[in-house]
Amino acid sequence: MKIKENSSLKYISILALIGAMFLIIFILEQLLPPTSMLFMVLKKGAIYSLVAVSLNLLCGFTGLFSLGHAGFMLIGAYTYAIFTIPLEARNAVYQYFDGGIINFTLPVPVALLAAGACAAVFAFLIGLxxxxxKSDYLAIxxxxxxxxxxxxxxxxxxxxxxxxxxxxRKFPSFSSTIFPFAVAGLCIAIIVLLINSSYGRAFKAIRDDEIAAEAMGINLAKHKQLSFTISSFFAGIGGALLAMFQTTVxxxxxxxxxxxxxxxxxxIGGMGSVTGSCISSFLFIAASEWWLRFLDDETYIGSFKVPLLxxxxxxxxxxVVIMIIVLFYQRGIMGTKELSMDAIGRFFRKFKKEEDVA
Amino acid sequence: MDFINAFLPYILADIEKTTPDAIRIADYLPYILAGISVGGQYALISIGYTMVYGILRLINFAHGDIFMVAGFVMIYLSATLPLHISAVFVILITMLLGFVVERVAYKPLRNAPRMSIMISAIGVSYLLQNCAWYFTSGLAKQYPEIPWISESITIGSATTKIVTILTPVLTIILVAALVFLIKYTKIGMAMRAVSKDFETSRLMGIKINTVISITFLIGSFLAAVASLLYFTNYTTVTPVAGAMPGLKAFVAAVFGGIGSIPGAVVGAFIIGICENLIKGAGWTTFSDAFTFALLIIILVAKPTGLFGEKSTDKV
Structure with missing residues (x-):
């Protein structure tokens, strides 16, 4: 009984955390101007989290080393854009092709799903x-x-x-940061559920040892195909979100x-860690687009021109930072561990214990 | 050459008579020539890939960018130095770069999982591209015109640069020298041993790090020569100029059976010629895609490439 109580408590706390996160974003949106760099980083970070987690499902959890992710994102982005450009804008967009041949539009949620489905179908066919x-050959x-x-x-x-x-261009996009967070969050939640299911355990078995997994009765071809298709499905949705974010494709x-x-x-986040991928995508985007931006401007301190900038x-x-991480922190930020309520709790308890000892 | 020049029009005219409406070779001759030329350049780059893969089992994604850096070094050096001296320096600097990249980015990861080294290679490629972008502000730079090899020459109905003819000749000479080096010298024997079995050759007293460094030096040397030839043809260098030739050279290496030098050369010529014929047929959009389609077909039909050895998995 106690275990059940614990787990329900855990779910409540996770939900509360997610609720708090959305609330903070909502409040921030009221306070800061919408052109603030923070929102740009948050939006792009959320989208990249989804894409990174979907690639992690393939590389980190199934051990399939694929370098085709941009292709599936492209399919998703195009599918979304093609089916949602409003009819009246088509003549302007398809100016060289007489307004195109597709003369209907889909609502945004349906188009997002279609983006994923389209990428998944392509992935299925390519996967065959x-x-x-094996490994390098698959990558190339x-x-x-x-x-x-x-x-x-x-x-x-x-x-x-x-x-x-x-x-x-001219397809519907989002203005609020909550939208990409909600979509990406939902998709990542589905991926996490999948990883924790029996399919996910089969994926991990394949990653650790293909031959042993096969001997245990796991159908290699089926599970690899499944992982590849699902990963591409979410890459497709990620591509569609990226299209919305950029407003052009x-x-x-x-x-x-x-x-x-x-x-x-x-x-950088750690192969085989979902939370690691999310954290590192926000850090990656923030560092490359925002925090290091000052390095691009020529700066003067008094009359002294700072060199190199x-x-x-x-x-x-x-x-250079990336190379340092790759060379000296090979396991990434999280390794294969997950950041969870338990882990945070343990961290604080350990912290407290140390304090007691001191 | 004069002999061919004198007779080629007649031969070609003859072919045209017999195949009036079908594909006329005369129309395609420039493309075939360009294909052979670019094939030779891909061959020189792909040897760097195939040798490194043979020894380290690493797809050295940074190799294409080393090739690109060689192009930029030539541009910057030739601004102050005479061309022939800067060409020598380009080769030396490129070799040094290949050596340093291996020592800094790959050597510390020798015992790490293979995936880590590959990521490190991707990181180096990213770094080199960004550095090139920084130094050039992202602008395409004009490659200096090297006298003699960029002069025009007419073969049959096609006008082309001397470099087109020079490339395959030089490629074959260099490859022959390399094969000789690998077959008949002590260091070549060590290379073959290391590529067969890493651990055993270490136990036999082969200094693995030296062998690997020499492999990178040879690969970078050939990439530098290829960059001299390639950019004479294409005249501008951009920070991403190495990406596509690099990928294609890698495809050539896989196509011919990775780890096999003759395989890489044959694969590179096939890819170079096919790519240019497709451009000639007016399908320029698909010239890159075709290369990869060819790769996928060969991988599915014969996963170890044309000349690759069949590997068996041991449990």
């Missing part, structure tokens, strides 16, 4: 041949597929649907460097 490959094959997807979406002949290599932006960025976030220096410092 590719998932038989998925990278190849992402590049192929990017080329297809830029193809002139598909212009009436994808607008060729021109930007898609262009296939050329979804390069392999985007995948590398997400992979770095996952590694000039446009682009921020990125150099940032990549």
């Amino acid at each position: 041949p590719v998932l038989r490959l 094959a998925t990278l190849g597929f992402a590049e192929i997807i990017r080329a297809i979406f830029q193809w002139d002949k598909l212009g009436p649907i994808t607008n060729g290599s021109n930007v898609l 262009q296939a050329a932006a979804f390069k392999s460097s985007m995948t590398y960025e997400i992979l770095l976030i996952v590694v 000039r446009s682009g220096f921020r990125k150099v410092v940032f990549s």
Whole structure:
């Protein structure tokens, strides 16, 4: 009985925490101007959290090393954009293709789901041949597929649907920070539930030892396919959110460097830690877009010009920091551990004990 | 060369007569030539990938960026030094860079999981690109015109630069020298031993770190030569200029069977020629995609590549 009480207490405290988080965001939105850098970081951080967690499901929990994530985000972003551009704006957006051939729109939630579903279908088809490959070969094959997807979406002949290599714009986006938090939070919650289910345990078994997992009766092909498809589903939704955030979409932006960025976030957070991925995406975005921004401006102290500071220096410092983390903190911020109420509780209890001893 | 020049128009005219409406070789000749040339450049880069993979089992994502840095070093050096001296310095500096990257970013992770080293490689690539961006403010820089090799030459109906002809010749000479080095010298024997079995060769007294460093030096040397040839053709260098050639060279290495040097060279020529023929057919959007499609087909059909050894999993 006691265990049950404990767990219900835990759920209540988690819900309270989530509620408090939304409340804080709400209050902040009332207090600060909406152009504040903080909101930009929070929005992008939430979106990258979702994408990083979905990649973590694949790399950290199933041990499949995929470099095709940007491709699935691209599919999601395009699916969302194509189906939600209002009819009256289509002539302006598809100016070279006579307003395009799709003449209906979907409501935003349906379009988000469609974005995920579309990415998942592509992932399923790609997974059929590719998932038989091992480690490095899988990485390079998925990278190849992402590049192929990017080329297809830029193809002139598909212009009436994808607008060729021109930007898609004027689709509905969000203004409040709460929206990306809610969507990303919901998706991450679903992923966490999946990881804690019997499927999740099968994924971890495959990660730890494929042969042993197979001997225990886990269907390797099925579970790998499942993990790949689900991960891409959420990458698709993440791509759609990113499209909403940027308010424009262009296939050329979804390069392999985007995948590398997400992979770095996952590694910095710790492979196999959901909370680690979330924390590191906020840190990553905040550091690269906000905190280090001063390094890009030429600064004078009195009449002394601070050396080195000039446009682009921020990125150099940032990549040096990343290299230091990769070289000296290989396990990332969280390793494979999770930040949970228990862990925080334990931390404080330990802290208190130490105080008592002192 | 004159001999070919004299006869080629007749041969080509003959072919045109027999195939009036079908594909005419004369139209495609410039593309084939460009393909052979770029294939040779990919071959030089891909050897760096394939040797490093053969020894460390690492996809060295930073290799393409080392190639890019070589391009920028040439631009900055040639602003003050004469071209032939700066070319020598470019090669030396690039080799030094490859050596330093290995020592700083890969050596500390020798006992770490393979994934960590790969991430480190991605990190180095990110760092090199950002540094290049910082030094150039993100602007494309004009590559200096190297006399003689950037002069024009006419072959049959196609006009091209001398570098187009020079590249495959130089590639084959360098590859032959490399194969000789690997087959018949002591260090080559050590390399082969290390790529066969890391631990055993260490027990046999081979200084692994030296061997790995030499592998990186050779890879960077070939990348520097490739950058001299490649950027003479493409004339501008940007901080991301190394990414695509790097990826394609890697694809070539996988295509030919990673770890095999002849495989990488054959793969690179096939990819270079196919890519340019597709451009010639007016499908420029798909020239990159095609490379990867080819890669996926070969990976699915023959996962170890054209010349790769079959590996078996031991439980």
